[in-house]
Every structure is written in C-alpha cells, then in structure tokens.
Amino acid sequence: MHDHPIAELLHHRDPVTLPPEASVQDACRLMCRHRVGCVLVVDHHERLVGIFTGRDAVERIGAECLDPAKTHLSAVMTRHPHTLAPEAGALEALRLMQDGGFRHVPLLRDGLVVGVVSRGDFRAQQHARLNEETGLWETMR
Template sequence: MAPASYQASTRGDKADKTTYSQTTSSNLSSSKTPVSKLLEGKGDAVFSIRPNDTIDHVVGLLKEKHIGALVVTDQNGMLKGILSERDIVRQLADQADGIMDQSVEALMTSDVVTCTPSDPLTDVLKRMTEGRFRHMPVVTENKLCGIITIGDVVNYRLKEVEYEALRMKQMIVG
C-alpha cells in the first residue's frame, strides 16, 4: 500500500529530466558557517569587568545577568582576560577565606583563546571541546566584538541539522 502522501504521476511530470542530487559542497556547506552568522542572531552585547574589580562584584554580575563568564578589559576595551564561574569555584575549593575581596586579576585566565567572526563554527566548537572551556571571545582587529558559548554553537548547529533534515524530507516527499 502506498503512503498517504503519495501522488501518482501525471502526464506532464516527466518533462523535467534534471536531477538535484547532493554534492560534496552542499553536504559540507554547514561546516563552513562562520561565527558571524551566530552573532547576527545573538547580538554583540558583551558584559565586561576591570582587572581591579572584586570577586564579590563579579559574582553579583554573573547572577544578575544570568551568564557564566565575564571578559576582563582595560579602560580602552582591550581584552585582558576572562573570568568564569569555574575559575571562582576552583579558587573556592582551594581557599574559601577572603575570596570575595580578591581582585579579578588574581583569578582570571589571562591567556585567552579567541576566535574571529570569519572562523568556521565547527572549528570553534572543536577548539572549545579540546580546550575544555565554554566561553570564547570573538575578536576582530584586536577589538572585542562578541562572545559565544559552547551552548550557542551547539544550538546553532542543531538548528542547521534540523533544517537540513527538513529539506531532505521535502526533497524525498516532493
């Protein structure tokens, strides 16, 4: 028995002999999606702190903004480091006394891995996974222009895969 969506061919259906098969470039096109595409939907808002701010101030900002990391910038907006919830928790595990009064500079990661808007999302995801970090600042010409999380990248890729699956289903069904 034929599926409910099946329609028998009619006389004019066979006129177009062109096929629309997949190619290597069409199959790999999503792997070339740049970071800038993700930022278009997410926006370029970045919450930052200064190296001399206290951890107490940072914890309040993380809670208020519902985020997991803050970039550390100087007065000119140049990237100096990044401070995540994980950095704070590690310090708490080592030494809980007086942590809230410590400066950001004492706990921040100063050797920050960054990406550019033109970097492919799949490359960024790979670097984040291998480096075991969840936040990556986006920099262009030494200027901070956004921040992405591993969740942002995974969600974007899931939407791409869902869209590709829908397109294939439409090609099959007609």
C-alpha cells in the same frame, strides 16, 4: 554542519565585561544578572586581558576559600585566553573549545572585544535545526 561564521551564532549579544580591579563578587553578580557563564576582563582601552568563568569561581575562589568581595579579577582570571575573530568558522570554534577543554572563546577584531561564543550557543543552533527538521517531517505527513 556547515561551517558558518561564529558571528551568526551570537544573536547580537553584547559581552559582559569588567576591569581587572573589579571584585569576584561583582563578576558573579553580573554573570547571574545577565545569565552568562563568563565575564571578559578588559583594560581601560577595551582590550582583553583575561576571562573569568563560573569554573574559575569554583576552582579558584571556592576551593582556595578566598573572599569574593576582596579578591580582584586580576588575581584569579585566566590570562591570555584563546581568541578568535568573529569571521572564524563555527567548526573552528568548536574544535578550539574541545581541544582546550573550555566553554568560552572571546571574539576579537583589531584587538578589541566584539563578542564571546560559548558551547551553549551551539546547542541553541542545534535545537533550532531540530525544530526545523521536525516541522518538515510534520508537513510531509
């Protein structure tokens, strides 16, 4: 695999963001509506302060029996998540996710959120490559 910039994998999706005082229930609804696995938690200057994922919902809300309607993201988010610049290589992002044991990496430019990359973005790239290779084999017959 060539080490393409992460930004090529994003397909121009805007990241889903909420402020720290938003409820977990709001975050879960937004994640379902947008069919994403995380919400980036940003301050009023759009600077990243944390990330809330489906895993956080299960491990921190469900396991501790917290009320999602009354629990703020600031209480259960992962603070200071690992981040990358959108110009970083795809292999670097994959290594970071593998080594860290997480599925999402926020992308920052000059401290501001510009996107998020997930393991699923790489699966989509792999499927596209497989379809391309299958098409080449079919035309060679």
